[in-house]
Amino acid sequence: MSVPTVEWLELMEQEYLREFIPSGGAAVKIAIASETEVTSLRSALTFAALRQHCLPVYVDAAEAKVHQIERIFFEVAQQIDWDDLAEQWLRDKFTETGFEITSEQSIRDVQGIATVLDKRPTDVCAMVERWIENDIIRDYRMSKEFRTAMALMCSSVINPQNVTPSSADVLMQWLRGERANLTALKQLQIYQRIARATARQHLNSLAIWLHKTGYGGLMVYLDVSHVMKDIPAGTVPIRYTRSSTLDFYEVLRQFIDDTDESKHLFMVVACTPEMVEHPKKNLDNYTALKMRTADEVRDRNRSNPLNTLVRLENA
DSSP: OOEEHHHHHHHHIIIIITTTTTTTOEEEEEEEOOHHHHHHHHHHHHHHHHHTTOEEEEEETTTSOTTSHHHHHHHHHHTOOHHHHHHHHHHHHHHHTTOOOOTTSOTTOHHHHHHHHTSOHHHHHHHHHHHHIIIIITOTTSOHHHHHHHHHHHHHHHOGGGSOHHHHHHHHHHHHTOOOOHHHHHHTTOOSOOOTTTHHHHHHHHHHHHHHTTOSOEEEEEEOGGGGOOOOTTSSSOOOOHHHHHHHHHHHHHHHHTTTTOOSEEEEEEEOTHHHHOTTTSGGGOHHHHHHHSOSSOOSSSOOTTSSEEEEEOO
């Protein structure tokens, strides 16, 4: 049995994006649909996320190795305007404290802000550093190194001498999975590159950071149709064997198991019917994930539209 696509989309927005995700919840949904619908779902969910002020990002298994969790994070990180988030967090903190900074006032103009607030520039910088210490460094929901990176970014906005341009570049390289100088990272108190063991923590931290900067949360749309394709070796940059497909299922299983610990994160995994029909790559080959996607609420006449895995069709 299948669920009408329109009904499912409405439920995703009403039950998750509107309140559950902004309130601190997390969820993973797997949508099985035709190849055309997988594309249209992306557009529909993107608009739904924007309506609820969640940040939508897109990951395509044909362009990122989704069986490696760190590659998913790097693909997401490429789509984030990190400087804008730092500036927005600072504007919000000024507003929360009772200081109105107009949109025309550059948040990087410390002298101008000091004049507006009738304070000395050194007092403004000291105030911001206290905010960073209390609201970022001590927010232990986020991973330690992620907190360090965000603190440095926010500090560099209002107090540029704290972070040199080269150090800012190193931070961006670290977040985006580019080759970063380890010595330079250690000087910033970041001691390891983002890898398999830490990527999920950083993705969860990003969702929390987005919420702190005014978003409802993070919506990741993961198109994994390419994983199920049987492609000859050497014909495309990324090709998924049966082994790498099982690795992807393990990554997905971990995301599902991690929802109780995650906050402000909504992940939609979209795939063509091969995910349940492919003779060598279907879910039956990975029992741990199949058990987590089984329909626990059953009806003889209709499917449960809120189940982790649903088949969609245009009514």
